[in-house]
Amino acid sequence: MPDLLPVALRCYMSKKVMSCIIEVSNIMKVICGKVLDVQELEKVQDRAALTLCNLEKIFPPSFFTIMVHLLIHLPHEAILGGLVFYQWMYPIERFLSKLKSYCCNKHYPEGSIAEDYLAEECMTFCSRYLEDVKTRLNRPSRIAGLTDHNLTETYLFQSYGEPIVKVEIAELDDRSWV
Template sequence: MSTQEKDLFLTVLKNLKVPDGYSSNISRCVNLKERKLSNLKSHDCHILMQDIFPLALRSSTPKQVFAIVSQLSSFFKALCSKVLDPKELDQLESKIALTLCNMEKIFPPGFFTIMVHLLIHLAAEAKLGGPVHYRWMYPIERFLMRLKDYVRNRAYPEGSIAEGYIAEECLTFCSRYLEGVETVFNRPQRNCDIIENADVYKFSSGGRVLEKVESVVLDQKSLAQVSTVN
């Protein structure tokens, strides 16, 4: 990629906004000055490969490269779906072989490591193991990060993890019997979209504002249009 293509690609990622819980804030991992992506988590790489690359690379890569990236993205998207069809897996297994052959025409031999070759076997593994989301490591990695936060004495990390885990379990058990205190059981959600006095509003859609609040007074024509739509 040329310098302009890198700037265009990284600018798209820098301005990217995704729903809460969809991924981490990928824009924080973008360094426009050095033209680098850093500190990406494994789930962020999964989201980039599956959903974002086909959009972000549309105007910054040649058509042949973009076609291969789109094929890889559709392959991972179909492979990681909630429901898998054995017939569709057979098609994926044949298509990914053609995709790798097309990649060999563009990328140098050093690009094809054992991880790239692993794509050939993913569809066959899905036939044996079932849907991928029951077997991937993202929940385990999140839990290991939680255990890592328990470490206070780096000389004895195992003991710190054990003490921290036991302390949290004890506090969680005791919090079931506390009243008038905020606990993990009565704590409000991070994105609490409960609307007070919902009967006052014209529409019943929930939500809360994220930026400046502006009031708009509708004239009779606009009000009639809104009433017709509702």
């Protein structure tokens, strides 16, 4: 997202606004990186403060909520806590959303969520041992020729599609590369 947002918005905003958005995107890229450098994060913390000052010159005060101010503290949190993806709440929020979808009885939501979760866990456990019955875990792939072995070795996503025409792989020699 930090790479796509500046590209998507560059035609619609002035250069001052775009420079601030690009700077915020660069700050987020550094914070969310796979490797963190403490000296770099300290510089990023200073850049974040300057970027918010530039944003205050452009946007009205109602734009600056506590979430915008959080940008100043994120580099320091990354220094203290380490890599950011270990601290993200997205997987937990998705799981909680799934649990909320189990709620059938609005008067006693805890009971119905626990009951449906237990039922799904029991069905998943039992379906692992059923060989003759088509279940969610053992049904064949909808894509012809795709097996679990191919899926785990070569493809990141489960559905990858198939080419319509024959695929030809051409290798270039050294001269062609130059």
